[in-house]
Amino acid sequence: MAPQKPTSRSKLLSSYIFSGANTKIQKSKSKTQDTSKSGLKYRNGLLNASIPVRSSLMSIAKRNSNVSPLLRLPGEIRNKIWMYTLGYHNVNIGLRSCKRSWPIGHTLDVRPLHPASRFPRIFLRPTFHLPEVCRQIYVESAAFTYTLNTFSFDSRKTFDRWVKARPLGQRELVTSVNVPYDYMHVYRHGFRRTFCEKFPNIARIGVDEHIPFFERRYGEKDVILAKQRTVAFIHEKEGKRLVVEWHYGVAGAIVRC
Numbered sequence: 499m500a501p502q503k504p505t506s507r508s509k510l511l512s513s514y515i516f517s518g519a520n521t522k523i524q525k526s527k528s529k530t531q532d533t534s535k536s537g538l539k540y541r542n543g544l545l546n547a548s549i550p551v552r553s554s555l556m557s558i559a560k561r562n563s564n565v566s567p568l569l570r571l572p573g574e575i576r577n578k579i580w581m582y583t584l585g586y587h588n589v590n591i592g593l594r595s596c597k598r599s600w601p602i603g604h605t606l607d608v609r610p611l612h613p614a615s616r617f618p619r620i621f622l623r624p625t626f627h628l629p630e631v632c633r634q635i636y637v638e639s640a641a642f643t644y645t646l647n648t649f650s651f652d653s654r655k656t657f658d659r660w661v662k663a664r665p666l667g668q669r670e671l672v673t674s675v676n677v678p679y680d681y682m683h684v685y686r687h688g689f690r691r692t693f694c695e696k697f698p699n700i701a702r703i704g705v706d707e708h709i710p711f712f713e714r715r716y717g718e719k720d721v722i723l724a725k726q727r728t729v730a731f732i733h734e735k736e737g738k739r740l741v742v743e744w745h746y747g748v749a750g751a752i753v754r755c
Contacts, residue, residue, distance in 0.1 A: 708747075
């Protein structure tokens with residue numbers, strides 16, 4: 499057998515780059531990107547669930563849609579299932595931090611949104627993991643988690659952290675939030691962006707009932723005029739298309755240490 503020719507030095511070094519005066523050598527990263535992989539994200543932060551037509555993943559997706567009794571249902575019925583599973587809840591978000599050395603994380607308490615069903619005999623709190631079941635369910639249902647629920651927060655810090663952690667694609671889906679009491683003070687004085695800037699498709703905000711109570715003027719025995727002034731101020735900043743309602747703070751078993 500003929501001996502193998504040694505690889506030329508120029509070829510060996512073509513995959514390396516030199517940096518610094520002391521000739522430090524490090525492996526260069528490949529610039530090619532495998533576009534056949536799934537799980538890439540759009541620029542707005544949402545997951546790109548599209549897959550190549552002739553890939554093995556497409557074969558799995560087609561088989562799921564043909565074999566699964568759930569996915570074989572008409573699209574209108576599937577949408578109703580997704581909506582009632584993921585939507586129409588008041589999602590109460592708190593901030594959990596027991597010690598400085600512990601990571602600060604969010605806690606959730608989910609309740610029915612509509613008063614008539616606030617305390618049903620049987621209520622299974624959703625975990626919002628339905629979109630993780632398969633690709634088709636993700637595409638059809640993921641947006642409902644944000645578009646059909648109202649998000650409430652126990653403090654300004656919690657609200658700020660939650661908004662900061664959301665990519666633009668998720669913030670564009672949010673339609674309803676209950677604003678914490680201490681957030682309104684900084685909002686009134688212009689230290690926070692408008693809600694329409696944070697959530698481009700926001701349709702409703704809830705204001706804490708304590709806001710108009712403590713902003714009554716001398717001689718006002720009720721909160722009617724104070725509520726009117728609060729609504730007028732918000733409409734002046736956000737536009738009159740935004741629905742302004744009232745809430746009583748974060749309710750439920752928010753875990754605090």
